[in-house]
Each structure stands twice: as structure tokens, then as C-alpha cells.
Amino acid sequence: MYLTATAMKLAPCAVGAFPERAVGEILGLDPAEEAQVGFFALGVPAETAGVRALLAIERFAVRPRSPFSPDSSRYSVELVFAGGQTETIDIHDFKLMRSGRTLTCMVRRGRQLAVFTGKAETSIRRLITMRDGVMRCRLGPKSVIVVA
Numbered sequence: 390m391y392l393t394a395t396a397m398k399l400a401p402c403a404v405g406a407f408p409e410r411a412v413g414e415i416l417g418l419d420p421a422e423e424a425q426v427g428f429f430a431l432g433v434p435a436e437t438a439g440v441r442a443l444l445a446i447e448r449f450a451v452r453p454r455s456p457f458s459p460d461s462s463r464y465s466v467e468l469v470f471a472g473g474q475t476e477t478i479d480i481h482d483f484k485l486m487r488s489g490r491t492l493t494c495m496v497r498r499g500r501q502l503a504v505f506t507g508k509a510e511t512s513i514r515r516l517i518t519m520r521d522g523v524m525r526c527r528l529g530p531k532s533v534i535v536v537a
Contacts, residue, residue: 399431401430402432407425407428409424413425444471444501446468446503447508449512450466450467457482462530463480476497480533486537487524487536487537492514
């Protein structure tokens, strides 16, 4: 199974422990006649960071409240990528970076870099100020330092 899956460019993984009775019910197996012996998961292998293309952020908005915190005063950032996918990031986890004039942030739980483009770039630049040589971005009641 491992060799075949790898040849098909899939990521194989044998599952050694599972709730046999619960899985049998989900699969509709009659325990008197059938039983599962094991499970084998197949997935798409993770891309290496150097190969992965940058995601383009097309829209950006700061939202009151965060779905990740019971604190009603905590904000979140909503990003819309090219292709329509969205991601919401808690304000405390949002890291804004710059390289020259390009603004980027980490997305997908810190696994991928995304670049602000078009309207998203315009929106976030309106929130950026420079004081004492430090660039800050105002996100609701909180400011984050823009890391170079």
C-alpha cells in the first residue's frame, strides 16, 4: 500500500488505533459478519515552502469580535484570496511584514506566505503609520508593528 500510494504521488499513513465499534456503526457493518482490520489514510503530500507559490490577498477587512476568543473586545482580520477562498485570523495571531514596498502576512496557520494586492493593499496601507522609525498598522483598538 505504501509503495503504490507513493508511486501515485499520495501521502500514505496506516492508522493503528481506532474506535472499532463506532467505526463499524458508521460504515454500517454487522459485527457478527464483518469487521475492519485496519485503516489506511491517503492524502496529498505537503508542498515544500520553497516550491509553494505566494497567495494573493485581494480583499482585507478588520472585523470587531473574533470567532477564536470569547472576549467581545477582541478583533479579527478577514482575508479574501484570489479565487475566492477566505481566511479569518485572530488579531493576536496576525503578523504583518514588509519587504521593500511589498506587504505580506503568514496565513494557513503560519504555513504559507500571502501578499497584499490591489484593493487589499490599498485598504491596509490606509491603516499604516510611521512614527519614530517604527511602522505600525492600526487594527481596531490594537496596533501591530510591521516587521521588516
